Amino acid sequence: xxxxxxxxxxxxxxxxxxxxxxxxxxxxxxxxxxxxxxxxxxxxxxxxxxxxxxxxxxxxxxxxxxxxxxxxxxxxxxxxxxxxxxxxxxxxxxxxxxxxxxxxxxxxxxxxxxxxxxxxxxxxxxxxxxxxxxxxxxxxxxxxxxxxxxxxxxxxxxxxxxxxxxxxxxxxxxxxxxxxxxxxxxxxxxxxxxxxxxxxxxxxxxxxxxxxxxxxxxxxxxxxxxxxxxxxxxxxxxxxxxxxxxxxxxxxxxxxxxxxxxxxxxxxxxxxxxxxxxxxxxxxxxxxxxxxxxxxxxxxxxxxxxxxxxxxxxxxxxxxxxxxxxxxxxxxxxxxxxxxxxxxxxxxxxxxxxxxxxxxxxxxxxxxxxxxxxxxxxxxxxxxxxxxxxxxxxxxxxxxxxxxxxxxxxxxxxxxxxxxxxxxxxxxxxxxxxxxxxxxxxxxxxxxxxxxxxxxxxxxxxxxxxxxxxxxxxxxxxxxxxxxxxxxxxxxxxxxxxxxxxxxxxxxxxxxxxxxxxxxxxxxxxxxxxxxxxxxxxxxxxxxxxxxxxxxxxxxxxxxxxxxxxxxxxxxxxxxxxxxxxxxxxxxxxxxxxxxxxxxxxxxxxxxxxxxxxxxxxxxxxxxxxxxxxxxxxxxxxxxxxxxxxxxxxxxxxxxxxxxxxxxxxxxxxxxxxxxxxxxxxxxxxxxxxxxxxxxxxxxxxxxxxxxxxxxxxxxxxxxxxxxxxxxxxxxxxxxxxxxxxxxxxxxxxxxxxxxxxxxxxxxxxxxxxxxxxxxxxxxxxxxxxxxxxxxxxxxxxxxxxxxxxxxxxxxxxxxxxxxxxxx
Numbered sequence: 162x163x164x165x166x167x168x169x170x171x172x173x174x175x176x177x178x179x180x181x182x183x184x185x186x187x188x189x190x191x192x193x194x195x196x197x198x199x200x201x202x203x204x205x206x207x208x209x210x211x212x213x214x215x216x217x218x219x220x221x222x223x224x225x226x227x228x229x230x231x232x233x234x235x236x237x238x239x240x241x242x243x244x245x246x247x248x249x250x251x252x253x254x255x256x257x258x259x260x261x262x263x264x265x266x267x268x269x270x271x272x273x274x275x276x277x278x279x280x281x282x283x284x285x286x287x288x289x290x291x292x293x294x295x296x297x298x299x300x301x302x303x304x305x306x307x308x309x310x311x312x313x314x315x316x317x318x319x320x321x322x323x324x325x326x327x328x329x330x331x332x333x334x335x336x337x338x339x340x341x342x343x344x345x346x347x348x349x350x351x352x353x354x355x356x357x358x359x360x361x362x363x364x365x366x367x368x369x370x371x372x373x374x375x376x377x378x379x380x381x382x383x384x385x386x387x388x389x390x391x392x393x394x395x396x397x398x399x400x401x402x403x404x405x406x407x408x409x410x411x412x413x414x415x416x417x418x419x420x421x422x423x424x425x426x427x428x429x430x431x432x433x434x435x436x437x438x439x440x441x442x443x444x445x446x447x448x449x450x451x452x453x454x455x456x457x458x459x460x461x462x463x464x465x466x467x468x469x470x471x472x473x474x475x476x477x478x479x480x481x482x483x484x485x486x487x488x489x490x491x492x493x494x495x496x497x498x499x500x501x502x503x504x505x506x507x508x509x510x511x512x513x514x515x516x517x518x519x520x521x522x523x524x525x526x527x528x529x530x531x532x533x534x535x536x537x538x539x540x541x542x543x544x545x546x547x548x549x550x551x552x553x554x555x556x557x558x559x560x561x562x563x564x565x566x567x568x569x570x571x572x573x574x575x576x577x578x579x580x581x582x583x584x585x586x587x588x589x590x591x592x593x594x595x596x597x598x599x600x601x602x603x604x605x606x607x608x609x610x611x612x613x614x615x616x617x618x619x620x621x622x623x624x625x626x627x628x629x630x631x632x633x634x635x636x637x638x639x640x641x642x643x644x645x646x647x648x649x650x651x652x653x654x655x656x657x658x659x660x661x662x663x664x665x666x667x668x669x670x671x672x673x674x675x676x677x678x679x680x681x682x683x684x685x686x687x688x689x690x691x692x693x694x695x696x697x698x699x700x701x702x703x704x705x706x707x708x709x710x711x712x713x714x715x716x717x718x719x720x721x722x723x724x725x726x727x728x729x730x731x732x733x734x735x736x737x738x739x740x741x742x743x744x745x746x747x748x749x750x751x752x753x754x755x756x757x758x759x760x761x762x763x764x765x766x767x768x769x770x771x772x773x774x775x776x777x778x779x780x781x782x783x784x785x786x787x788x789x790x791x792x793x794x795x796x797x798x799x800x801x802x803x804x805x806x807x808x809x810x811x812x813x814x815x816x817x818x819x820x821x822x823x824x825x826x827x828x829x830x831x832x833x834x835x836x837x838x839x840x841x842x843x844x845x846x847x848x849x850x851x852x853x854x855x856x857x858x859x860x861x862x863x864x865x866x867x868x869x870x871x872x873x874x875x876x877x878x879x880x881x882x883x884x885x886x887x888x889x890x891x892x893x894x895x896x897x898x899x900x901x902x903x904x905x906x907x908x909x910x911x912x913x914x915x916x917x918x919x920x921x922x923x924x925x926x927x928x929x930x931x932x933x934x935x936x937x938x939x940x941x942x943x944x945x946x947x948x949x950x951x952x953x954x955x956x957x958x959x960x961x962x963x964x965x966x967x968x969x970x971x972x973x974x975x976x977x978x979x980x981x982x983x984x985x
Contacts, residue, residue, distance in 0.1 A: 212440035221782040239285035290363040294787040303784040340420035350420040358425040369436040391437030391652030406430040414670040422694035427724040461572035471854035571891035574622040626741035668750040678721040715776040726817035742925040819859035831911040
């Protein structure tokens with residue numbers, strides 16, 4: 162697969178399907194009116210970001226609604242065998258020893274050669290992992306027995322047996338070839354794979370989640386399972402489980418195995434990496450420990466706590482509100498200064514009294530209709546109050562009327578190179594020469610410069626990545642004197658080592674799946690079919706069945722986006738903490754595979770509709786559907802959906818994609834310019850309509866890095882967004898993000914920057930992972946006796962043809978004696 166396989170159009174004048182179009186005036190007006198109403202009515206979203214959703218939600222998303230009849234099938238196959246041994250008793254009534262003996266019987270039965278019998282036994286094991294729901298009265302009981310049974314299954318070695326069966330199914334060329342020839346693939350083509358992956362997912366997810374009442378033996382089992390999954394164990398063919406799943410993803414995307422159930426594969430892959438490497442809380446702890454080991458000062462704050470304490474700001478107004486206000490201005494008076502309610506994105510509760518009238522006029526002069534006026538119009542105050550121009554403000558504002566912020570949420574940071582750049586500029590200006598990287602000598606500089614340097618050094622922040630880059634440069638310069646680097650065999654290191662040979666294929670495959678699952682993607686005949694594990698054998702014939710399948714397909718795509726976005730973000734964060742160049746090679750593969758325009762294309766939709774989408778049928782979610790009587794479904798009940806304010810997985814996916822985009826573009830000038838070229842500013846501004854603090858923070862970060870390149874007019878027209886950036890995003894003390902002073906001095910040379918980075922990455926990989934490294938520095942033995950005395954391994958039949966070899970290779974070859982006399 163090549164990076165060109167992922168075609169993402171430029172994000173300019175695209176409709177929802179990715180087609181270019183010229184919108185008509187009435188349609189634009191209607192769309193803007195809808196956006197205006199949604200922006201004013203959008204409430205604060207009570208969303209708490211975390212590694213995953215609640216356990217019941219994560220378990221329910223494993224199953225498609227089309228798979229619902231299989232729950233009863235699993236139960237029947239279990240009871241068919243269980244009744245002959247239980248003598249009328251239920252599973253929950255058996256003693257621990259009796260349960261273990263029955264699991265052992267199932268484990269033995271998994272080894273039969275008959276494929277159909279193996280499938281029946283696997284379904285019986287799946288019923289155990291699902292919590293023997295037929296013997297439970299409530300959802301809590303189902304989860305309790307599911308947890309009990311999963312630890313029992315792991316203790317009896319079921320997971321290893323399942324892994325062997327999964328490897329057999331992956332290598333089943335007959336199933337792959339028949340699936341390739343089929344014109345339409347359905348659930349029936351992946352039955353064995355779905356059953357095996359479901360059991361493995363239930364085991365990984367259940368054991369991963371810790372509870373307060375876990376037994377001591379369960380805690381020990383969790384650590385053992387975590388080590389087995391993360392380290393190259395002989396049980397898994399000498400490679401982590403994640404690599405086997407990555408192989409399934411690439412095989413599916415290359416069209417060699419179109420019947421693979423990708424949703425289950427991706428969910429299991431995500432949860433495996435989350436379990437073995439750790440989630441966001443563990444990442445923060447590892448970062449703190451890593452800084453301690455490198456003798457770096459502690460972090461100025463806990464970023465997770467700061468983000469959770471933030472509150473959402475009101476979104477910028479849409480173009481529709483701008484049109485209404487302009488019409489009311491024309492009717493009321495000629496002056497262009499109506500009293501509009503101040504947007505709560507601003508820090509202060511009223512206009513800055515120090516600002517003159519010209520600045521106010523400039524602020525209310527929009528550049529384009531997409532940006533719109535940044536002031537929010539409250540639904541209660543939509544009628545603009547027309548008053549004569551206000552009197553000029555006093556020289557000093559009344560202190561009780563201006564609410565100054567108590568403090569910014571983030572401590573400012575300064576990099577070492579920022580201090581060096583500041584001193585270089587100051588020395589050139591005041592004394593006419595520079596001192597290189599010297600940040601201590603301040604001779605000849607005026608007193609204010611001394612104070613500035615002191616302030617900068619107080620907020621200097623040295624990241625782990627900077628230390629790693631510096632150490633890598635030293636190792637490259639002095640490979641002999643510094644010797645070999647000691648590399649700890651952490652789960653992250655082992656995963657990177659396994660992924661490195663096929664890293665580009667893994668990245669491109671994930672982005673292909675993300676593109677196919679994005680709601681803005683247009684279906685193509687040559688695109689991969691991601692619906693193989695959701696479409697039934699017989700297509701729906703009634704309107705109700707069609708509606709149910711439509712909801713199921715949309716839900717299926719949303720879950721795929723959720724799993725891929727979370728997986729990519731986890732990989733980027735763990736690789737960055739392990740070594741910065743491991744992060745850089747993954748991010749470069751993502752950039753070369755068009756990840757930046759792909760994410761922007763994803764956000765080029767009505768993001769409020771996506772986040773509030775109700776593509777779920779609560780009564781069909783597991784474990785609700787196996788405990789309660791299913792009511793009769795009607796078209797009205799399907800249209801109503803659930804009563805939730807927002808869809809957790811969709812908001813989670815949006816935040817993850819924004820975080821990935823931030824990681825790809827941070828401190829990368831050429832990639833920042835890609836955001837500008839792809840016209841990301843209006844797309845990102847529309848995402849500010851979502852009133853959730855964390856999502857707004859990452860949108861504002863992406864806007865901040867490109868504001869200086871958007872032009873003075875854009876900044877004047879979007880002063881409230883600029884104010885929000887000032888409030889919510891961390892400050893770099895000498896970063897002139899709000900101006901445009903260094904535009905001419907920073908040419909955009911994408912290839913040069915990426916090639917220089919690629920060269921550093923290849924040097925790192927060659928030094929650290931190349932088996933033939935430092936071949937030029939291997940000492941040479943010049944002693945004739947020791948060289949002739951070495952034992953050389955020769956093939957067994959060499960002595961038969963020794964004389965022939967001697968004649969051909971030695972005696973028949975003319976020796977050019979004069980060549981020895983010539984100068985080399």
